[in-house]
Amino acid sequence: DIQMTQSPSSLSASVGDRVTITCRASQSIASYLNWYQQKPGKAPNLLIYGASSLQGGVPSRFSGSGSGTDFTLTISSLQPEDFVTYYCQQSYTTPLSFGGGTKVEIK
Amino acid sequence: QVHLQESGPGLVKPSQTLSLTCTVSGGSISSGDYYWSWIRQHPGKGLEWIGYIYYSGSTYSNPSLKGRVTMSVDTSKNQFSLKLSSVTAADTAVYYCARVIKRTEYLDYWGQGTLVTVSS
Numbered sequence: 001d002i003q004m005t006q007s008p009s010s011l012s013a014s015v016g017d018r019v020t021i022t023c024r025a026s027q028s029i030a031s032y033l034n035w036y037q038q039k040p041g042k043a044p045n046l047l048i049y050g051a052s053s054l055q056g057g058v059p060s061r062f063s064g065s066g067s068g069t070d071f072t073l074t075i076s077s078l079q080p081e082d083f084v085t086y087y088c089q090q091s092y093t094t095p096l097s098f099g100g101g102t103k104v105e106i107k
Numbered sequence: 108q109v110h111l112q113e114s115g116p117g118l119v120k121p122s123q124t125l126s127l128t129c130t131v132s133g134g135s136i137s138s139g140d141y142y143w144s145w146i147r148q149h150p151g152k153g154l155e156w157i158g159y160i161y162y163s164g165s166t167y168s169n170p171s172l173k174g175r176v177t178m179s180v181d182t183s184k185n186q187f188s189l190k191l192s193s194v195t196a197a198d199t200a201v202y203y204c205a206r207v208i209k210r211t212e213y214l215d216y217w218g219q220g221t222l223v224t225v226s227s
Binding site: 032036042043045046049087089094 | 144153
């Protein structure tokens with residue numbers, strides 16, 4: 001099975017900051033990496049698929065990059081609604097697997 | 108707009124079988140472009156993929172659940188279902204259903220989730 005490791009597990013930032021979240025796969029997954037945002041009490045919402053493609057309706061301040069084993073999610077300018085939790089997910093092979101999550105908190 | 112809605116008991120006794128149904132609206136479950144998936148989230152924890160089913164009935168489930176998972180699909184009702192047998196307190200979680208894009212296997216639409224508690 002492919003293990004997904006996210007870092008950091010939490011971070012503190014301010015509105016307007018640029019933040020980067022990292023996701024590492026235990027083996028190469030090409031570009032089969034997806035990012036989700038989860039607000040408290042809600043289902044995850046797809047942000048980025050295929051490592052760098054922005055899902056429709058997602059603000060352009062979100063971007064993704066990487067291939068192979070190392071990936072990043074970048075939020076260019078944090079907005080108040082962005083202080084929630086983010087998960088990566090590999091879709092290279094089953095069983096599908098998620099990272100442990102990164103909680104973005106207000107500094 | 109595709110909408111998914113989970114339904115089923117919120118309380119299950121230990122050793123019994125957890126049963127959930129996901130009703131899909133706004134799109135056909137018989138489309139060959141998608142899998143239909145179950146994911147769970149233990150309280151305060153991360154996401155665990157349970158498995159998925161194709162409209163034809165073929166399935167794949169996470170080996171970590173040690174063969175306790177059964178999934179089925181009812182195309183006439185546009186629904187798919189999950190059964191998890193021999194539950195314990197460790198199966199207490201929010202259970203989500205979701206649509207999976209078949210080629211690239213990302214989850215683009217999710218249900219709101221339903222909390223299932225395992226307790227006597």
